[in-house]
Amino acid sequence: MTSTKSRRLPRAVREQQMLDAAVAVFAEHGYHAASMDEIAERAGISKPMVYAYLGTKEELFAACIRRESELLMTAVAERIVGEMSADERLWQGLRAFLTFVAKHRDGWIVLYRQARSQGIPFAEQVASSRARMVQAVAALLGGAAQAERIEPSRGDVAAMATALVGAGEALADWIADHPDADPEAAAARLMNLVWLGFGTLLTGAQWTPPPHA
Amino acid sequence: MTSTKSRRLPRAVREQQMLDAAVAVFAEHGYHAASMDEIAERAGISKPMVYAYLGTKEELFAACIRRESELLMTAVAERIVGEMSADERLWQGLRAFLTFVAKHRDGWIVLYRQARSQGIPFAEQVASSRARMVQAVAALLGGAAQAERIEPSRGDVAAMATALVGAGEALADWIADHPDADPEAAAARLMNLVWLGFGTLLTGAQWTPPPHA
DNA sequence: ACGTAACCTTACTCGCAAGTAAGTAGCCGT
């Protein structure tokens, strides 16, 4: 039922089709269990074409990571422009993040569940994107603290940024498994939990462990 | 330099050695890239013994998940006994969790990075343990809210519990990659961020998205 | 029209790792 017979397409188009297929198959079966034959078949092409255009399985996987990671980072970044308060920046970024994942489920799964567990070269690639996000969040928190003349330790800010990004990822992953969930609502709930906590921290309040039972 | 020549051990002992080796190898190479030969070799035994005792590769992997998951859940649960306030329960649980991961790095990696990405049967097994944790955290949050005569929606509590567990996992994963990090300190920082936020929420305060730029 | 280059295929090779057949050797009860 696809309109045209779609024969003999230019390279750039085929490459995207292959990447689409590869992302889908990698997401479904995982890196190792995914077969080049299936990827080729799902792209509507024969296997040697994949090798001709995107190279070996490793290179293909790396290309998937590059593309999806790029898309994700761009989607988040383009929502954070101009003059915005700290909480609005966090809100817009988080919102863009969760919305993107809801729309690109397979890409998220490849990045989050596959790439991180397939050894150094791949894990590192996604880790570096992730580090940029954590870094950005840390800068945001640090800046907000400084504006309130509070001087938290580096470790505090780093750990909170890590936890915050992790919380976002957990919600993203949950959304990936619940297609009918509302990304906006999830983002709002996390903001509610986190920003109030952070705001309270900025007043100098602290939670301290109970004195041992 | 191991003391005895260690030949002809009873089954129960060998099984544990095999599981130890399997967890290490699965953590290092991932499920598919791990070879039964390497697992056998690292357990100091020949391959057919592994098949005789623990079955096929799938069954072996499932056994690893079962054991590690059991250990983790037990470690957390045994710290939460008797009468404790909500925040102390959360604190003790989180502390036990991060401390456990710091001591059982490989097990954590198998559960968190491998099992979740190797298809339905495995992912489901770890998902169910995880669901129990989220459920427990949700009950804790819900109870604390009720004590303050606040009646949050089910969705709010569920999302926050998910985010909170996710934040804990992110810290755990970070700790797994930084062996010299301090689990206690990480736990305290997360409590600081979260419990203050939650406490503020319980006063009826709310963060609302800015009115659009 | 027709050469040539880009697009695309069928049909292989070949290595690696899962799983097994068949048999050996130490231990323990009687």
Next chain:
DNA sequence: ACGGCTACTTACTTGCGAGTAAGGTTACGT
């Protein structure tokens, strides 16, 4: 002191999937 069971081994078979060789076909410039 020996039968028999459990622990253990070497040495295979087998299938699957990554990667490729060799060639066919369509478009497009001139």
